[in-house]
Amino acid sequence: MTATTRPGGMPAIQPRRMDFVFDDAIPCYWFDGEPCMTLLFTALSSSFPDGERFIMKAVRHYQGRIVDPGLQAALRGFIDQEARHGRQHEGLNALMARKGLPVRQMTAFIRHYLETQYRLYPPAMRLAKACALEHFTALFADRILGHPALIDGFDTRMRPLWLWHAIEESEHKSVVFEVYQERVGSYWLRASTMMLTTLEFAAFMVVQQLQLVVAAGELGNIRSLARAVRYLVGREGLLEGLGAGYLAYYRRDFHPLQGDLPQYREQGLRRLGQLLGRPVDVV
Numbered sequence: 001m002t003a004t005t006r007p008g009g010m011p012a013i014q015p016r017r018m019d020f021v022f023d024d025a026i027p028c029y030w031f032d033g034e035p036c037m038t039l040l041f042t043a044l045s046s047s048f049p050d051g052e053r054f055i056m057k058a059v060r061h062y063q064g065r066i067v068d069p070g071l072q073a074a075l076r077g078f079i080d081q082e083a084r085h086g087r088q089h090e091g092l093n094a095l096m097a098r099k100g101l102p103v104r105q106m107t108a109f110i111r112h113y114l115e116t117q118y119r120l121y122p123p124a125m126r127l128a129k130a131c132a133l134e135h136f137t138a139l140f141a142d143r144i145l146g147h148p149a150l151i152d153g154f155d156t157r158m159r160p161l162w163l164w165h166a167i168e169e170s171e172h173k174s175v176v177f178e179v180y181q182e183r184v185g186s187y188w189l190r191a192s193t194m195m196l197t198t199l200e201f202a203a204f205m206v207v208q209q210l211q212l213v214v215a216a217g218e219l220g221n222i223r224s225l226a227r228a229v230r231y232l233v234g235r236e237g238l239l240e241g242l243g244a245g246y247l248a249y250y251r252r253d254f255h256p257l258q259g260d261l262p263q264y265r266e267q268g269l270r271r272l273g274q275l276l277g278r279p280v281d282v283v
């Protein structure tokens with residue numbers, strides 16, 4: 001077992017009640033009217049519900065064997081949060097399907113793929129994959145919380161979903177990792193599964209994005225493609241600075257809460273309250 005240190009206490013994992021309405025009046029290209037940038041987030045959203053189900057199942061397998069009562073409580077909060085994320089993203093995915101995008105076919109494929117993988121992987125490897133996926137979501141979540149301008153171009157009916165999801169992903173980023181450390185602990189399995197998951201995630205994102213852009217008839221829209229590339233890898237782009245955070249996962253003494261900035265979540269919660277026009281309810 002590899003020793004890692006949790007810097008400070010784990011944040012309280014607080015599920016929050018959300019009930020977003022994704023009505024048809026929301027434009028198809030709800031990110032600044034831009035097809036490719038909207039479809040990038042559509043691809044992410046379409047992978048969330050089944051990805052989150054995979055993570056919940058992988059971690060539930062170990063739930064009865066967690067010794068630390070604090071971690072048990074955090075795990076219950078974590079599962080509650082993820083289940084709520086999945087339901088809300090299903091609402092968005094249904095909207096994008098009504099707009100004529102092949103989201104249902106994509107989610108059916110992802111479900112089949114992940115269910116097959118779940119059957120084939122031993123429990124420790126499923127948990128290692130869940131850790132890797134949680135690290136990806138935490139990296140994106142913290143990037144968005146630290147640089148909220150990245151989602152300023154979203155339609156105001158869409159922004160709260162992504163902000164809420166980012167806040168909770170950041171809040172619970174260490175839970176699956178701590179379960180892994182307590183019940184499995186192998187560094188090599190964690191690192192090698194991250195490599196595999198990175199390739200898988202990158203391939204899925206490219207294929208799904210392409211599938212959506214082709215279906216939307218936007219493949220020839222070079223201006224929109226170029227803007228999406230700039231949004232991803234340009235100055236102040238979504239991926240800026242994420243390399244170091246990604247590589248940190250391969251350190252033996254890595255812990256997801258190293259360098260954690262709780263003030264980003266507090267600012268995010270204040271912004272979320274403003275967007276919703278009401279205090280954010282904790283369940």
Ligand SMILES: [Fe+2]
Binds near residue numbers: 081165
């Ligand atoms: Fe989530």
Ligand SMILES: [Fe+2]
Binds near residue numbers: 082134137169172
């Ligand atoms: Fe998560």
